[in-house]
């Protein structure tokens with residue numbers, strides 16, 4: 001039931017992890033895709049929050065790898081890009097949830 | 113024997129000068145009759161010398177100037193007032209086929225045993241005019257590119273930069289609300305002041321959010337206009353802009369395969385990125401003995417890339433952390449927004465902007481990676497070897 005947060009902006013990353021903890025989730029944070037790839041142990045019941053605009057490996061790659069898992073976790077993509085662009089970037093993945101920054105309380109519903 | 117005198121040595125020399133001169137040379141007498149019409153003139157005007165010798169020089173001018181010319185000659189003869197003699201100026205010439213072309217005309221005069229003669233030296237300006245016209249249109253492009261982007265990009269960069277901390281603030285507030293709620297439950301007492309203040313803070317954060325939303329709507333309405341483009345051409349055009357008006361010579365090297373997969377891009381925005389990176393590169397290597405900027409295009413599977421490298425000092429490690437933060441320029445002249453904008457544009461195209469900081473005698477290298485347009489990618493996948501082929505072009509000399 002861990003929430004993995006892959007986000008390069010410190011403020012957003014920390015605030016996300018505070019909010020997740022406030023609703024009782026265990027949290028792990030990663031500043032980029034590489035750190036996530038090498039350090040994360042993702043279970044099917046986990047949730048992964050991925051920013052698309054990451055330095056280095058793009059968020060789309062992180063998502064691609066997650067969906068190659070036999071039992072992928074819940075994937076939520078967050079980005080400041082226009083929603084249409086986020087959907088376009090995620091067109092290969094049907095099960096992904098996308099949200100635009102700033103994030104509304106909708107997110108809480110998904111995490112709680 | 114007297115009639116068929118052989119040319120003297122100096123006459124022969126004059127003859128060969130006239131025939132080999134790159135400029136058109138015309139000699140005429142006081143009555144504006146053509147006496148000499150050299151080889152260069154023949155190709156400039158399309159007449160053979162034999163056709164024009166003895167004719168009034170007017171046949172080489174557009175109709176509209178005929179009367180003026182007669183007037184000039186008359187007036188000069190009467191008053192000595194100079195419109196052109198010893199001055200030189202741009203006038204129009206008329207070819208045998210009637211076409212008009214711009215030329216630079218310098219006129220000198222000489223007193224000879226046969227009376228006063230005028231010598232005209234003519235240089236064809238059509239080529240230069242074309243260059244000037246091209247330059248003017250390129251310059252207009254540059255202004256358009258920078259102006260459009262300055263506004264749009266400023267807006268989107270501001271919106272993006274503010275959106276991040278605002279996102280954090282709103283999340284913190286939600287977490288805080290939870291925390292307050294938890295405390296209230298744990299101590300089974302209400303904290304009305306805390307809830308009230310939280311509510312106010314949340315409303316203000318939302319107000320900021322809606323302002324950002326409005327800016328984004330403005331910017332995004334005009335924003336991405338994606339066309340399937342050839343990255344080689346897009347890059348070349350932007351480089352031409354970047355090299356315009358350079359004070360010092362910069363050696364520009366350009367490598368890339370002839371065929372690249374297409375990319376779905378907003379060409380103006382991507383050119384803005386090329387411009388930003390190239391200007392930074394030029395700035396960085398200006399003080400080198402042989403300032404060199406190397407621009408390469410290539411493809412890696414479904415990704416189409418270009419890089420801009422220079423032979424400057426590279427980027428120091430401590431600078432790297434804040435490199436992409438807006439408004440932190442150290443160059444002094446810039447706003448420090450170029451890289452922020454460039455990365456935002458790359459990301460808006462689902463691509464990325466990478467930096468190799470260089471150092472230790474190596475300059476910095478910035479690489480932009482863009483996804484190939486889907487249909488094109490499969491077609492050209494074989495021709496993507498990154499063999500450097502194209503031209504080395506040198507920028508304007510000072």
Ligand SMILES: Nc1ncnc2c1ncn2[C@@H]1O[C@H](COP(=O)(O)OP(=O)(O)OP(=O)(O)O)[C@@H](O)[C@H]1O
Nearest residue numbers: 392393396426441442443446447448449450451476
């Ligand atoms: N090729 C490079 N080599 C060394 N330093 C560089 C290079 N490119 C960028 N930099 C450093 O990064 C800083 C930020 O660049 P950026 O393009 O964002 O802003 P700027 O060039 O200072 O201003 P402007 O907003 O006019 O582009 C530069 O001031 C410079 O210190």
Ligand SMILES: [Mg+2]
Nearest residue numbers: 388392446450
């Ligand atoms: Mg710059």
